[in-house]
Structures are given as C-alpha cells and as structure tokens.
Amino acid sequence: MAAGGFMASGVECGVRSSGSLDLGILYSEAPCVSAAVFTRNVLKGAPLTVTGDAVTNGDVRAVVVNSGNANAATGERGVEDARRMQKIAADPLGVSASEVAVASTGVIGEHLPMARVEAGINEAAKNLGSKGESFAEAILTTDTRTKEAAIRVEIGGKEVIVGGTAKGSGMIHPNMGTMLAFLTTDAKVEKECLQKTLASATERTFNRVTVDGDTSPSDMAVFMANGVAGNKEITMDHAEFPIFAEAVEEVARSLAKDIARDGEGATKLIAVSVAGAKDEASAARLAKSIVGSNLVKAAAFGEDANWGRALNAMGCSGVGFDPAGVCISFGEVEVFKDGEPAPHDIERANAALSGDEVVISVRMGEGDASAEAWGCDLTYGYVEINGSYRT
C-alpha cells in the first residue's frame, strides 16, 4: 500500500559496498506541500542545508538519497555536491532543482564520488515505478532490513493513505528525527499543518528512539503531501485533523520501533513506558534514560532482570522525583514497589527478558503524564560492527 501519485526507485551506483542498492528517488507526479525536520547536532550534513532551503522557500515533490557516504564534515565542496544532486535529478524528473530534497547517509568526512552519483540519479529517474521496496533498500547502511509503514484513513469521505520509509541502525539518539524518514500522503494538507503534524509525530516517535546515544549529523524526516486523494484541505482546525495526525503518528511510531529493533547488533527491542510522571517531557526523558543506559541494554542482552540499573538510569536522567513513589515491572513481574525491592521470582523476571521484545514499565507518583521510548540491547555484535565499520 502506498500513497497515490507517488513513484519510487532504487539502484546501485557504487557509493556503498558493491552489490547493494545505494541510490534512491521518491517522486510525486503532482506538486506537493512539504515539511521537514532536521538533526539538532551542531554539525549538519551538507544535504540538510540544501533540503532545508528547499522546504523553507518552497516545496519539494521529489527526494534523492544516497547511502554509503553522509556528505557531512565535507566543507564548502560538500554543499556544492548536494546542490549538484538537486540539479542532476531535476532534469530527468522534469521539475525545478528547488523541488528536489537531497539526503545522504553513511561515512562522515569523505567527499561524494559525483560521477557515480550522477550516473545513479539518471538511472534511478529512468526506473521510477511502484518500487518502494527498492527505494527502502537503497537508503540503508548498517540496517539489516527495510523499514516501511502505511495506513489508510477516511478524511471527509475520501480515502487517504499515509506512508513512510525510514533507515537507521547506528548513531541513533533522540534529539530530532534521528535517522532518515520519508513520509508521503495523497491527502491535501495545508503547509503549516503538515509541518506541525510532522514535528509533533517526530517528537513522540523518532525522538523516542535511542540505539547508542549518538545523534547523527545527517538526520532528517521529509513529509510530502500531493493531494491526489481529492479531500478538502486538512488544516489544524479541520474536524478530522486528529484522525490525520494520529495516522501520521502511527506510521512514524511503526518506523521508529523498526529502527530500534534493527539497532546495530541488536537481538531485542526494548520498549520502556513511564506513567505517573509530572509532565510528558519528564516521562519521555526518564524513559529515554532507561532505554539509553548501556548497563540496562547489556542486562537485556544477558536476560538479567537487573532493575537496579533501570532505577539508576532514572536517577541520573536529570529529572527530579521521589524514589519512594516508584514501581518497576519487567514484563508482568513487579520487581520494585513504592521505593522498596519487591519480593519476586527472579527466574520469572529474567524470563520476561528472554524474548525478542523486552517491556519495562515504570509507574511514579508524580502526576498523570506518560511516555514511551524504544531502544535495543547492547551486544557483541554492536562492538564488532563499530570496531570495524570503516576499515
């Protein structure tokens, strides 16, 4: 299932390791309203400057992405290369350069091999079709699987589809859409509404994922709405705006969890929920602190219900709270209750960590707010991948 009026493709042009698709184009037949969010890393990859300009000063209807090279920390030449990617793609797509968003992901600090990139863009433009899977594959780096999601909702009697594709496996930490994500919809949506919907969904989904505490300089999420569904324009005041916003959040959440599950070297998804916090920001910070703790992550890998590490991660999250009001469960097993160790069967608690999805639930006595965060276990595989990524 894909949003109407969008086409995609993915080809191999030799930027990433041989045998891998590494250049993709996503294209809308109709002009789009567009929105984007970017990394909060001080270091920003060159494509972010170029795509930021395009979405701020106008609207994009196509995205060209390469994997294998992030075009980040590449100075002035990097920005020129990103602008050239726009121009190269514009011609065969029959759009203006400013209608093309650019994204790059991979090694930091090397210049793009532009001859290969140019050949790849031309080939990908020729091959556009119902090839979302090829596009999803072309944007991967250390990811082990593609990440796609789509949902259908009815808005004003019209069927509308929200779709999305993302990549992300390492250098993943919540501080703005920490990976690449491309969302599409055939709904007609007002620009400001589209931006706010994307920002809000990002805050609650992509920004709730952490794999290793490092925020990439390449992160971006781009959302294009082409209106081919024929609905009355969605604005913040539209009666059915909440349905649209929930659909977008649902797609983004699905992609966010896919990213966490596919964290470098991961064998398990860790899902942490915090309830009873004083506000959503505190709940999110506590949940992210737990899911980001190397010690919690290693304990999940070792299938050890070491709840002290989860409590400790809360304690150093920067959020103030009264430990006496805290309860913690691993799966269904309560291990800490009202500030005291809760008598429990350790074997049963450890068993709650033995599957491919570990659920840690925290209740506090501070208020009514809650939040979820997602991450993965810390494994020998993570060390292996990152001890030998470049060489």
Next chain:
Amino acid sequence: MAAGGFMASGVECGVRSSGSLDLGILYSEAPCVSAAVFTRNVLKGAPLTVTGDAVTNGDVRAVVVNSGNANAATGERGVEDARRMQKIAADPLGVSASEVAVASTGVIGEHLPMARVEAGINEAAKNLGSKGESFAEAILTTDTRTKEAAIRVEIGGKEVIVGGTAKGSGMIHPNMGTMLAFLTTDAKVEKECLQKTLASATERTFNRVTVDGDTSPSDMAVFMANGVAGNKEITMDHAEFPIFAEAVEEVARSLAKDIARDGEGATKLIAVSVAGAKDEASAARLAKSIVGSNLVKAAAFGEDANWGRALNAMGCSGVGFDPAGVCISFGEVEVFKDGEPAPHDIERANAALSGDEVVISVRMGEGDASAEAWGCDLTYGYVEINGSYRT
C-alpha cells in the same frame, strides 16, 4: 608512601564473591578535618545520607567500606543498616559513631547481610596497620586492579603528604565523583578550604571520567586531613595553598585516569583534550562527549581513526561552536583541519590507536579555555561483564 597518622586494613567477610577482600577500614590516629562530595544521581545509596550527615555536622576520622552490595534502593532499612555500620565500627576504633564515614559499592537493591558485615568490621578494626593495599583491594568490585596515588609537597617548610585510594570500573559517568575515592593528608587544613579543594579537584578529575554514561548512586569522595605534619593551617589565603591544591588535584587526576584505564572490559585508556574553547565548562563538556561516545569507544577498540565520530560527538554535546574552526588529531596525526578533512596517511592515523593509550586532541577557534577527559574503549568484554554481572 602514605599520609602520616593513617592506618588501614582490608578483610574478607563474605559480602562479595568468595576469595575476595570485601570490607576495609581507613582510620586516622588523630582527629581530622573532613570534606566529602557525593553523586548527583537522584537515587542516593543509604551510606551517602549517613556520611553526608557526619561530614556536615562534624568531622569523620575513619571510613568503613564494603564491596559487593551498594546498599542502594534499600529503603528505610538500608539507612538503618548504614547507621549500624557506623556504630559497630566506632566501638573497636575508640571513636564516636559520628566520626565514622560509611560507603558501600556493588549490586543495587539488596539488603546488606549485617551479621557478616559486623564480623568483618570487628576483624578489620583489629587488623589496622600499614595496609593501604588491602584497603584498596577490599573496596573493588569489577575493577581488575587497585588504584592508589600519593604525592609529597612542602608547605611552610613542613613535608606534607597527600594520598588517595579509589575504586571504579562500571557505572562511571561524570556527574560528581563517580566512584569511591578516599583522600588523606597529614597536612593541617581548614575545613572550608578542604571542602573547596576537594570539590575543585573532583570537578577537574573524577568528573572528567566516563566509562559507560551511567552515574552510580553510591559515588562519593571523602577527604580527611589530620594535621600530624605540623604545618601552619592551610586556608584559601595561605601563600602555599596553590601547592596544596595542585597536589590534591594531581592525586585525584592519577586516580581518575586509573579508573578510566580500568573501565569494565577496557583494553585502552582514551585521553581527550580540547583547547581553544570559550570556557572550561564547554571544553570539558566537549571532551566528555567525545570520550563518552559509544561509537568513538568502539572505534578505539577497533583501532580505526574514525575522526568523523569524534567530531559528531562534539556536535551533539549541547555546546555551540563553529565547525569551520575545528582541528582534530589522533596522536600526532592531524585528520581534520579548519573544518575540512585533512589529507593524511590512514595507516599512520590508525597506528595512533594501537597502543594502550589513545590520545585525541581537539583545537577550536572559540577562545582560550581547555580541558581534559578520560575514558576507555568499548569492547566485547564490557558486554560480557554487564550481560552477566548479577546472574
């Protein structure tokens, strides 16, 4: 070499794994002026409450420490147990309970086996002598070696010794003396001056170490000065105060680097220096962000001079700066210069990571401030230790 008038011991009482010393006492024959700093984790181990009271309301001249159990997240009973440790030690030492500091380190969330602890304290008190090495061993957990340092300086014509012992290997992250450290001096020092000297040295040494980004609830550094050297009391205005402060900082730095070097699973010390920052706090934050990055740590393990990861960690440190003014070297090899990749021999750069000490130097164009931080590589050993610490 040890500060005059201090005695120590370490015994096995069965709290930690069998065959390991796990209870130690450090004791001054003369009354002391004392100072202490504690973890900033919201969760504080019971001993911190008790020791904090003792150092705030009076002065301690003895420290009793157990390893194997942190007595943290143990509720009211935990605090009662810590107070009992004070009382048990006071009797054989011939001091009042309020002159005894208590520290515990190890697993979080289990009550102390008090019968064993009591027997251990009595035995340790009987065995006091020139046994700093036994004390240093008794306070270890996953550490692979003891950590001691001492320095001799002359203050007002009197020879003065500053000594120290520390432990720390996992759950190590800069947010207050992130481990246990016990400093001693035979100098006579005014209380306020001692506290300020300890706080300042902690900020520049212990707080600049990170092993895994998790701040322990048990961290504390206690500093006792018994004045047996016979010097004129050291105050902040004393002409030779800087000599004393530098000696304390030197001892603390040596212990801090020992902790980083002995990080769980570590094969290498990583030392990061940042110069040209706008202030020391920014320099420290940038240095700690680099040394705390899992990706930098894994690259050090893999002996891959992947400077993009160091630059990236700076970018997500929360400190604003202009990447165009940044230069980065691995050992002697400059890999990034004035915001652009610097042409360099990759083999030579990688070779700079092959020893047991990796030096990463950053220069920025923001100002004149500098700072150092220390950490270790991320290895299979770290995952192994923390995937199976408890079970």
